[in-house]
Amino acid sequence: MSTLRKRFWNTVDIADAEGGFAVQLDGREVKTPARTPLRVPTRAIADLIAQEWAAQGDKVDPDTMPATRAANAALDKVQAQFHEVAALLTAYGETDLLCYRAEAPSELVARQAAAWDPLLDWSSQQFGVKWAVTAGVMPTPQPPETTAKLGQVVTGLSPFQLTAFHDLVSMSGSLVIALAVTHKIAPPDALWEISRIDELWQIEQWGEDDEAQALADRRRLSFMNAVRFFDACC
Incomplete structure (x- = not known):
């Protein structure tokens, strides 16, 4: 029923x-x-x-x-917990996807560098921050000044913007990519693909998995809906 x-x-x-x-x-x-x-x-x-x-x-x-759900969340949840949500999203910068590189193979290392380095360079110039980039998965702390400055940027958003920003960050796994979207550094589709370099590499090596692709499609839809909602806030 x-x-x-x-x-x-x-x-x-x-x-x-x-x-x-x-x-x-x-x-x-x-x-x-x-x-x-x-x-x-x-x-x-x-x-x-x-x-x-x-x-x-x-x-x-x-x-x-999706827009109705986002507005509901902004009014019922984000407004009341604004600083907690902002802190949660700022924390993504401490383990940002773009800062964790593959050690091998060389082709994947080169793809990551070609796509991710320009975004890190842009964010460094735009926000006056420095990034610690590492190879492997072991956590590498970011400079406290970086986290503090990015926290100021995130808390400068409105509750409605922060609601959309939440999905931009969580779907991409990257605070930097989310900021690039909101500053229109590249088309959203291109930035979404940049967030999936590791996944796309795996697909090239091992083939496509239907269940994984369905999940990726849902994440992309959430990401693009968040882009549309954030743009409508301005």
Whole structure:
């Protein structure tokens, strides 16, 4: 038996509201799971949410509503735990994917360097940080100044931006890649592929695994949805 709720509205509208914009169903304001009025800071976010509600069929499928889920999370969770979430994401920089290189084979080492070094160089210039890069998997601490400076950047985001930033970091495994996305250093698709160099190498060597590919597809979708939501915050 399906657990999806039935569609209960006909019209979807956007209205001005305190703090920004509200999405209305048949003139009634949408609320979050915690019963907080779903009010967002930009018209672009409201447009994304309204499009998702308008696109629902006879049943409401939350899996097809990433912008609504992100706004719910921003209002119900991230606002209340902003500094904890910011600290969690900043900590990714301490073990950033781009700082952990293969020891061999030489072709993979070269691919990583060609794709990852320019991003580390950009972040060093952009934020005034230094990176400790190592070969292998043993943890190598980053300079405390690097973590402190990147923490300031992350805490400078709004709760709605931080919500999207969470998925950019967690899906890619890299604080640097997430920052490159938000600063539009390269197209999001290209940055996503850069985050998968190790995975793509393994596929070349051993072939594609259907289950692993399905997981990668879901992660990519979450990453691209986060790009779209972050852009709508601006």
